[in-house]
Each structure stands twice: as C-alpha cells, then as structure tokens.
Amino acid sequence: MWFEQQASKNNQLSFKVGTYTDISGKAIFNTNDKRRYFLEKRWGLGGKILTAIMMNPSNAAHDQTDDTVDQLINVAKHQGCHDHRLRKKSTAMCQYGK
Numbered sequence: 001m002w003f004e005q006q007a008s009k010n011n012q013l014s015f016k017v018g019t020y021t022d023i024s025g026k027a028i029f030n031t032n033d034k035r036r037y038f039l040e041k042r043w044g045l046g047g048k049i050l051t052a053i054m055m056n057p058s059n060a061a062h063d064q065t066d067d068t069v070d071q072l073i074n075v076a077k078h079q080g081c082h083d084h085r086l087r088k089k090s091t092a093m094c095q096y097g098k
Helices: 002-009 067-078 089-097
Strands: 013-020 023-030 036-042 048-054 081-088
Touching: 036 067, 048 067, 067 081
Parallel strands: 048 081
Antiparallel strands: 013 023, 023 036, 036 081
C-alpha cells in the first residue's frame, strides 16, 4: 500500500499494524506516536472503501477505536464498504504547503 511505502521512505514516520475486535488496523504516526496522520480499518476483503477526511480526527489508532471511528465504520458497513480510511486534512495541508 502507498501509505506503507511513505512511512518506510521517511524516517520521521512510524507505520503500525494491529487488530481490535476482529477489525484489522493500520496507521501512520510521527516517530514518537503522538500524531496520527492516517488510519485504516478493514473488516473484509475487496469491496468499496469509505474515505473520511477530517479536520480534527479522533484518537483511534491501529489497535484501538473510539466513538468517531465506530460511527464511521457503521456508516461504511451500511453502505456496503469493507474498508474505512481516515486522513487528517490539516496535516496534509501543512505537509504540502511547505
């Protein structure tokens, strides 16, 4: 996946993988794991993907969830998706604005 490649190319990023309640997760953090830039939650293979771009994302991680991510997963499942990806908009703006 592209996000794994980005994390491995840049030593200022940390790529994490984990599972929470039978949903696999992947996340990209800064090296001290304080800021999360990308989160993926996958509960099935193939299918559609729900991508959410948020100004102030939740505190969920690769191996945990919270109310915001749970709600987005429920919406994605209702729409027939098998994957949910969360991107922090303000981070993308800062990265590309420099």
